[in-house]
Amino acid sequence: MTVVSRGFRGRRAADVNPARVPPGQYVTRDFPVLSAGPTPYTALRLWDFSIIGELDQPRVWTWEEFRALPSEEITRDIHCVTKWSKLDTVWRGVAVDTLLEGIETSAEYVTAYSDGGYTTNLPLEDVTGGKAWVVFAYEGQPLAPEHGGPARMLVPQHYFWKSAKWARGLRLQSSDEPGFWETNGYHNYGNPWQEQRYSGD
Amino acid sequence: MARTALLGRLTWQLAELVEVIAETPHVKTIVFDVPGWPGHRAGQHVDVRLTAEDGYQAERSYSIASASDGTRVALTVQRLEDGEVSPYLTDELRPGDQIELRGPIGGYFVWEPSEGGPLMLVAGGSGIVPLMAMIRTRAAADDDTETRLLYSTRSQDDVIYRGELERLSGNGLTVVHTLTDSQPPGWTSYARRVDAEMLAEVTPAPANRPRFYACGPTPFVEAVAESLVQLGHDPRAIKTERFGPTGG
Amino acid sequence: MNELRLDGNAVAGLLQEVFAVEMTTAIGTCSGCGTAGPVGAAHLYRGAGIVLRCPHCDNVLAKIVKNDSRVWIDLPGIRTLEVTV
Numbered sequence: 001m002t003v004v005s006r007g008f009r010g011r012r013a014a015d016v017n018p019a020r021v022p023p024g025q026y027v028t029r030d031f032p033v034l035s036a037g038p039t040p041y042t043a044l045r046l047w048d049f050s051i052i053g054e055l056d057q058p059r060v061w062t063w064e065e066f067r068a069l070p071s072e073e074i075t076r077d078i079h080c081v082t083k084w085s086k087l088d089t090v091w092r093g094v095a096v097d098t099l100l101e102g103i104e105t106s107a108e109y110v111t112a113y114s115d116g117g118y119t120t121n122l123p124l125e126d127v128t129g130g131k132a133w134v135v136f137a138y139e140g141q142p143l144a145p146e147h148g149g150p151a152r153m154l155v156p157q158h159y160f161w162k163s164a165k166w167a168r169g170l171r172l173q174s175s176d177e178p179g180f181w182e183t184n185g186y187h188n189y190g191n192p193w194q195e196q197r198y199s200g201d
Numbered sequence: 202m203a204r205t206a207l208l209g210r211l212t213w214q215l216a217e218l219v220e221v222i223a224e225t226p227h228v229k230t231i232v233f234d235v236p237g238w239p240g241h242r243a244g245q246h247v248d249v250r251l252t253a254e255d256g257y258q259a260e261r262s263y264s265i266a267s268a269s270d271g272t273r274v275a276l277t278v279q280r281l282e283d284g285e286v287s288p289y290l291t292d293e294l295r296p297g298d299q300i301e302l303r304g305p306i307g308g309y310f311v312w313e314p315s316e317g318g319p320l321m322l323v324a325g326g327s328g329i330v331p332l333m334a335m336i337r338t339r340a341a342a343d344d345d346t347e348t349r350l351l352y353s354t355r356s357q358d359d360v361i362y363r364g365e366l367e368r369l370s371g372n373g374l375t376v377v378h379t380l381t382d383s384q385p386p387g388w389t390s391y392a393r394r395v396d397a398e399m400l401a402e403v404t405p406a407p408a409n410r411p412r413f414y415a416c417g418p419t420p421f422v423e424a425v426a427e428s429l430v431q432l433g434h435d436p437r438a439i440k441t442e443r444f445g446p447t448g449g
Numbered sequence: 450m451n452e453l454r455l456d457g458n459a460v461a462g463l464l465q466e467v468f469a470v471e472m473t474t475a476i477g478t479c480s481g482c483g484t485a486g487p488v489g490a491a492h493l494y495r496g497a498g499i500v501l502r503c504p505h506c507d508n509v510l511a512k513i514v515k516n517d518s519r520v521w522i523d524l525p526g527i528r529t530l531e532v533t534v
Contacts, residue, residue, distance in 0.1 A: 185521030309489025
């Protein structure tokens with residue numbers, strides 16, 4: 001039994017097209033900061049991004065090399081499993097397709113891994129074909145550390161825990177390896193439109 | 202009483218607002234009557250849950266400001282400008298309204314007179330709330346444990362419970378203020394952020410084995426805890442309650 | 450500076466809901482660095498779920514995910530937990 005609190009609305013955006021809001025979500029104008037651990041502060045001169053695992057030759061880019069890659073502006077809605085959604089977020093980043101260009105692999109899965117030890121897993125087909133980026137700017141500004149800077153994953157078709165902050169690389173694998181949250185209650189795939197929040201959903 | 206307050210599954214219950222007290226321009230104390238309240242210890246908190254008509258829920262924790270007193274539970278809430286819950290509690294809620302809360306919660310950041318001292322309380326902004334519960338509990342028990350409060354606020358207008366702290370001073374309680382942004386004419390106490398030098402001047406020496414409770418915004422609490430350890434105090438004697446980035 | 454970090458005390462209600470006893474005074478031993486301390490003093494982070502980390506070595510002590518009907522608790526970093534009942 002819950003009791004309605006007279007006059008309480010919360011701070012949610014009104015006048016939102018419901019077709020853009022996955023089930024159980026509420027649109028916010030803020031950008032809540034959630035984190036599984038302390039904010040890492042990796043100096044750019046020490047930062048690199050790698051593609052490792054089941055491929056012929058691992059690839060590594062320094063910050064300068066990474067920023068020299070072709071990048072694009074991306075506008076997407078994002079959905080957090082804690083029920084907030086933010087519409088039309090604007091990022092700039094490098095498509096994972098670009099990072100994987102020319103790679104030969106039999107891998108079917110990737111694990112994104114981050115500074116601080118966080119990991120999250122996805123099918124390889126869900127980070128290719130224009131579905132994922134490694135982003136370094138938000139709303140025209142360098143990505144703030146609290147939001148995952150210098151660079152984070154952006155995989156907007158999944159709940160936002162799959163868009164790993166402080167990303168340092170992708171490991172290509174032939175077997176799926178549930179990550180930090182997938183091993184502890186959150187759904188292995190996490191499609192917001194099918195409300196796949198928890199294991200067994 | 203203390204044991205029953207610590208055990209058992211917590212359940213949500215309805216609390217009725219009975220009184221509102223304006224403390225400062227941005228801070229109000231809201232007093233609830235909570236049927237069946239088992240009493241509480243100083244430093245404990247409650248979880249408050251609000252539900253909108255469409256089922257949307259928001260939950261927050263608030264430290265209990267009052268000493269245990271029957272079914273009466275007072276919370277002191279700082280209104281955050283862009284807050285989701287605090288403006289509702291301070292602006293919308295009226296006597297007679299009911300909200301859901303559960304508690305009392307917590308066994309770590311608590312103090313009761315039997316634990317003794319010397320007691321050293323360090324508060325940043327709204328972090329004064331659980332420490333005030335300790336001071337009020339001490340006063341209600343007519344306890345004379347040596348207690349010092351170092352209370353940091355932006356200005357004198359931001360000092361919560363100002364009159365009461367003045368009245369309770371003495372009988373072993375010393376209150377020291379530091380005003381970080383603006384001070385009234387003739388101000389003779391501290392006028393800067395809490396630092397190691399100030400703490401060295403205000404706190405009992407490590408040899409006296411004081412018990413510390415530090416509460417306020419996370420950066421404040423962490424800086425205080427770090428300074429205290431550097432001054433030679435036992436880290437295990439320092440209990441902290443971080444209120445997060447804004448301290449609200 | 451990690452402004453978002455809280456103390457384990459901030460989830461005292463959640464822990465009591467799950468374990469049916471007050472847990473913030475329980476003493477945990479970190480499997481990473483071996484330091485023992487009360488759960489209330491652990492560093493608390495709110496991510497998609499709750500993460501408690503050792504205040505000395507940042508090792509993940511516990512992860513907690515909860516919905517209306519289930520709770521998932523992982524205690525990868527707590528070697529021993531001593532609880533007063």
